[in-house]
Amino acid sequence: MATQTKAAKSNGTAPKAKAQRSTKASASTSEKNQARTVVETAVDIPVGAVLTVTDRVTDLVEPFTGRSAAEKQLKSYRAELRRRVKRTERRGTTARRKATTEARKTRNRVEREARKHQRTVETTVKRNRNELEQRVRKAIELLPV
Numbered sequence: 001m002a003t004q005t006k007a008a009k010s011n012g013t014a015p016k017a018k019a020q021r022s023t024k025a026s027a028s029t030s031e032k033n034q035a036r037t038v039v040e041t042a043v044d045i046p047v048g049a050v051l052t053v054t055d056r057v058t059d060l061v062e063p064f065t066g067r068s069a070a071e072k073q074l075k076s077y078r079a080e081l082r083r084r085v086k087r088t089e090r091r092g093t094t095a096r097r098k099a100t101t102e103a104r105k106t107r108n109r110v111e112r113e114a115r116k117h118q119r120t121v122e123t124t125v126k127r128n129r130n131e132l133e134q135r136v137r138k139a140i141e142l143l144p145v
Contacts, residue, residue, distance in 0.1 A: 063073035
């Protein structure tokens with residue numbers, strides 16, 4: 001036992017304690033890193049939001065800083081609006097045309113079916129009337145006078 005160190009002589013508890021301190025230090029460092037990340041995120045989000053809003057406002061205002069630039073931008077807006085209105089009009093025209101065509105087809109189909117049923121009814125009535133007239137004539141002929 002003469003070759004053992006002082007720490008090893010104490011039943012081997014010293015290396016365990018050192019390992020526990022190392023684990024605690026590692027956990028503490030990890031917690032510090034997590035806290036730093038949370039704080040950085042809490043700061044970065046509002047700063048990023050402000051920068052985004054600033055960029056958007058700049059993009060909106062920049063074209064109107066000079067008269068010629070403003071006129072050019074307004075002309076661009078008018079052209080885009082005109083294109084969108086034309087596109088919307090074309091879509092409306094197409095939809096109206098399709099609806100009209102579908103209504104006409106439906107009307108024609110219903111009229112055809114109605115005429116077919118009318119012919120069937122007229123034929124049936126005519127046949128029944130002829131049969132009835134024949135029966136009435138026979139009955140009249142068979143009556144004693």
